[in-house]
Amino acid sequence: MWKTWAAVVGVIAAVVFLAAAELVAVFLGGAGSPLVGVGGAVIDLAPRGAKDLMVTLFGTGDKVALFVLMVVLVVAISAGAGVLERRRPPLGAIVFAIGGVLSLLAVTTRSGSGSLDGAPTVVGVAAAIVVLRVLLARLRRWEAAEDTRVVPTARDVAGPPDATPTPAQGSGSGSTAAHSTGPARRAFLVWGVTTAALAVVVGGASRLGTATMQAAVAARRAIRLPSPATVAPAVPAGASLDVDGITPVITPNDAFYRIDTALRVPQVDPATWKLRIHGAVDREVEVTWDELLALPLEEHVATMSCVSNEVGGDLIGTAKWLGYPIRELLAKAGPHGSADMVLSTSVDGFTAGTPLDVLQDRGTAALLAVGMNGEPLPPEHGFPVRMVVPGLFGYVSATKWVTDLEVTRFADAQGYWTPRGWSERGPVKLESRIDVPRGGSTVRAGSTVAVAGVAWQPHTGVKGVQVRVDDGAWQDATLADSISADTWRQWVWRWTPTKGSHRLQVRATSADGEVQTSVERPPAPNGATGWHEVTVTAS
Secondary structure: OOHOOOOOHHHHHHHHHHHHHHHHHHHHHOOOOOOHHHHHHHHOOOOOHHHHHHHHHHHHHHHHHHHHHHHHHHHHHHHHHHHHHHHOOOOHHHHHHHHHHHHHHHOOOOOOOOOEEEEEHHHHHHHHHHHHHHHHHHHHHHHHHHOOOOOOOHHHHHOOOOOOOOOHHHHHHHHHHHHHHHHHHHHHHHHHHHHHHHHHHHHHHHOOOOHHHHHHHHHHHHHHOOOOOOOOOOOHHHHOOOOOOOOOOOOOOHHHOOOOOEEEHHHHHHHEEEEEEEEOOOOOEEHHHHHHHOOOOOOEOOOOOOOOOOOOOOOOEEEEEEEEEEHHHHHHOOOOOOOEEEEEEEOOOOOEEEHHHHHHOOOOOOOOEEEEEEEOOEEEEEHEEEOOOOOOOOOOOOOOOEEEEEEEEOOOOOOHHHHHOOOOOEOOOEEEEEOOOOOOOOOOOOOOOEEEEEEEOOOOOOEEEEEEEOOOOEEEEEEEOOOOOOEEEEEEEEEEOOOOEEEEEEEEEOOOOOOOOOEEEEOOOOOOOOOOOEEEEEE
């Protein structure tokens, strides 16, 4: 029993550590959170295979899964520290101190960390050790009271038939024992429950109540985006097919995939945001939020996809973006002829290396985006400003919360994912996907079944899609109208199945005549390839 209670004390101390650290972080504007710092370090240090596995298993829930894993580890380690402190003090406290040092290193070595960012961790560790020792002292008093109490025997309680109970006998002894352990037990439980409850309340409120977060949320609500100087053409009525279950041609903001390295969504106040363009340029350029909104903004519908997307995966979406052409800002800076790359940096330190010629290409709608589907960018999608570059995977182009563009060379700099094994340049591959019928589903034999989905190769476009059943002849699907070369296209093929199990496969042909390859490759290092297939049963 005592070992279990000691483990509980260790967990309470860990909760206090996090609560105290988050509370101090509130006064630092949200900076220095050890939970975010350690989580970020785990992401940075994890081998490529671990990252791929997390995305494959959990998709856009990869960050929640990481937090759950971290919580499980913290609970296990802190419980062990509590048991260790009870048996061999101060070893449990030393475990917490070591954890604090590791957290401190993770926090203070993060990109953009300040001189005070280590304060939350220091305060949190100190509070945890105090709580650990105070609660274990009360646990020991309860344990000592249990060990020293007098437990009456049956003979003591009953006594001789004609005996008169004495103060040392019978219920008197039992009552004394109960009273000797009760206060110690109550003191431990009251202290433990109160401390844990207070820590949970303080920690939760601190996570939600930073001044920076409140300012960013309030600022976003108050924003009214200007009308674009160049309006995107209306989405053709024929761009959307009337097929149940097919992917919508425009992805709602709340359904748009999110894959990035930010454990805590950065909260950026537009009033303090600015973009710096520097490096191998004739002149440095800085743009503030108000200056950006005053420029002639453009609308453009574009499909974006993640390099981690498996064949047939859903880490892809299409939205109407509002922003200013990056090429125009680069022209003001005047890149040197030797430069071939732009290293973009997020407010949280993430970087991406984008080919300079792509950003300068007048035929590429590479935007410094401020709007998404008619509203300011959602915080998780880069508010207030992000990059959108059709035709490139996000890991080399779609920097969210962007604050810095350095004109440089691929030979001199690398984006975040390149040293982790991913290619320097990430052109989106020609791909297609079957949305309906779903794999493993049952359809009615002899009926007309809509086999439908989407196909894409942004910046090139798709001109054909074919479907085949059970390795038979390829059949041409009907394509929906195209919005532009930068977006996916819906497609449908009508099929009359016979009874039995059938395998459906799809392939696309790009606007320049390329036929989608059947060679199966994983996402690393520059995007998955192969034909998407599903198996259905007709009955």
